[in-house]
Amino acid sequence: MAGAEWKSLEECLEKHLPLPDLQEVKRVLYGKELRSLDLPREAFEAASREDFELQGYAFEAAKEQLRRPRIVHVGLVQNRTPLPADAPVAEQVSALHRRIKAIVEVAAMCGVNIICFQEAWTMPFAFCTREKLPWTEFAESAEDGPTTRFCQKLAKNHDMVVVSPILERDSEHGDVLWNTAVVISNSGAVLGKTRKNHIPRVGDFNESTYYMEGNLGHPVFQTQFGRISVNICYGRHHPLNWLMYSINGAEIIFNPSATIGALSESLWPIEARNAAIANHCFTCAINRVGTVNVFLCSLKAHQDFGYFYGSSYVAAPDGSRTPGLSRSQDGLLVAKLDLNLCQQVNDVWNFKMTGRYEMYARELAEAVKPNYRPTIVKE
Numbered sequence: 077m078a079g080a081e082w083k084s085l086e087e088c089l090e091k092h093l094p095l096p097d098l099q100e101v102k103r104v105l106y107g108k109e110l111r112s113l114d115l116p117r118e119a120f121e122a123a124s125r126e127d128f129e130l131q132g133y134a135f136e137a138a139k140e141q142l143r144r145p146r147i148v149h150v151g152l153v154q155n156r157t158p159l160p161a162d163a164p165v166a167e168q169v170s171a172l173h174r175r176i177k178a179i180v181e182v183a184a185m186c187g188v189n190i191i192c193f194q195e196a197w198t199m200p201f202a203f204c205t206r207e208k209l210p211w212t213e214f215a216e217s218a219e220d221g222p223t224t225r226f227c228q229k230l231a232k233n234h235d236m237v238v239v240s241p242i243l244e245r246d247s248e249h250g251d252v253l254w255n256t257a258v259v260i261s262n263s264g265a266v267l268g269k270t271r272k273n274h275i276p277r278v279g280d281f282n283e284s285t286y287y288m289e290g291n292l293g294h295p296v297f298q299t300q301f302g303r304i305s306v307n308i309c310y311g312r313h314h315p316l317n318w319l320m321y322s323i324n325g326a327e328i329i330f331n332p333s334a335t336i337g338a339l340s341e342s343l344w345p346i347e348a349r350n351a352a353i354a355n356h357c358f359t360c361a362i363n364r365v366g367t368v369n370v371f372l373c374s375l376k377a378h379q380d381f382g383y384f385y386g387s388s389y390v391a392a393p394d395g396s397r398t399p400g401l402s403r404s405q406d407g408l409l410v411a412k413l414d415l416n417l418c419q420q421v422n423d424v425w426n427f428k429m430t431g432r433y434e435m436y437a438r439e440l441a442e443a444v445k446p447n448y449r450p451t452i453v454k455e
C-alpha cells in the first residue's frame with residue numbers, strides 16, 4: 077500500500093497516459109471538465125510559504141430566466157497533525173489552531189464562503205487505540221469550548237461559515253462524548269451542531285469505545301450561502317444517511333473523514349460522487365493526511381493505523397468532480413458552485429420524483445419488525 081511517495085491518482089494518470097487517452101479516462105472518472113479557478117497570486121504565495129497545496133475549480137450551471145445564479149465558494153481543508161501524538165495535549169491543540177488559522181487566511185483571500193475541516197480536526201486520530209487518557213482530554217464543549225470560540229473568531233473575521241468537526245464533551249448530559257460537527261455562521265454565532273450517526277466497527281478500525289451514535293437526526297443548516305449538512309466519515313457508506321440530509325433540503329453535504337488506504341481508498345472516489353448524483357446535491361469529501369504515531373497504545377494490533385491518504389474532492393449533482401488534493405500534503409481545495417445546478421439536474425433525472433419513498437417507507441417499517449420474514453419466492 078503506497079504511502080506519501082505516491083502523490084496522487086491524477087499525477088499518475090497525467091504522467092503515464094497519452095493525451096487522447098487521458099481525456100477519455102478523465103471524462104469517465106471525473107465527468108464534465110471543470111474550469112480551473114483564477115485564484116489570487118498572493119493566495120498561492122501564502123500557500124507555498126505555509127507549505128500546503130492550493131487548488132481551485134468552478135462548477136457551472138445553465139443560465140436561467142427567473143433565478144439568478146446562486147454562487148458559493150466552498151473550502152475543504154486536509155492536514156497532518158503538526159506535533160507528535162505524545163506532545164502535551166494543549167500544545168497539540170494550539171499547533172492545530174495555528175495551522176488551520178494560516179489555511180483559513182488563504183481561504184479568505186480566495187473568497188471562500190463556507191469552509192470545512194477534517195473529522196476530529198483538533199486531535200491526532202486516536203479513536204482506534206481504545207485507550208482513554210490522554211485522548212478523551214481532546215473533547216470539548218460544542219457550544220463554548222476553546223475550539224468553537226476560536227472558530228467563531230475566524231468566522232466573524234472572514235465573514236465565512238465554519239464547519240468544525242470535533243470530539244464533543246456534552247457536560248449537560250452526563251459528560252457523554254460525541255463525534256460532532258459544529259456549524260458556525262458567518263456572523264460568528266453558533267448555528268448548531270450535528271453528530272456522527274454511524275460508528276465504524278471494521279476489525280481494528282473500531283471507534284465504538286469513544287462516542288455514541290448521534291442522536292440529532294439529519295439537521296440541515298440554513299446559511300447565508302445555501303443549505304448545508306454534515307455526514308461525518310463512516311456515514312458515507314450509508315446511502316440512507318446521505319438521503320435523509322438531502323430530503324431535509326441540503327444542497328451541499330460535507331463529509332469530513334479520517335480514513336486509510338487499506339480500508340477505503342478504492343471506495344473513496346465513488347461514494348461521495350455517487351451521493352452527489354443520487355441526491356441531486358454537491359458533496360465535499362475531506363480526508364486527513366499522513367500517518368499518526370500513537371505511542372501509548374498497549375495493544376500492538378491497534379497501533380498501526382496505516383496511511384491517511386488525503387485526496388479530498390468536491391462532486392456535483394451531474395457527476396462531475398474536482399481532482400483530488402494530494403495524498404501526501406496538507407491542502408486547501410476551493411470550489412465555486414452554482415447551487416442552481418441541484419434543481420437543474422433534479423429536473424433532468426428526477427430521482428426525487430421517481431424515488432418511490434412511500435413504498436420504501438412502508439417496506440422498511442415492516443422489515444425492522446422482529447417478526448418480519450423476508451419476501452423470498454420459492455419454487
Ligand SMILES: NC(=O)NCCC(=O)O
Nearest residue numbers: 276309310334335339340
Ligand atoms: N473515522 C471513521 O469513521 N473512519 C472510518 C473509515 C472509513 O469509513 O473509511
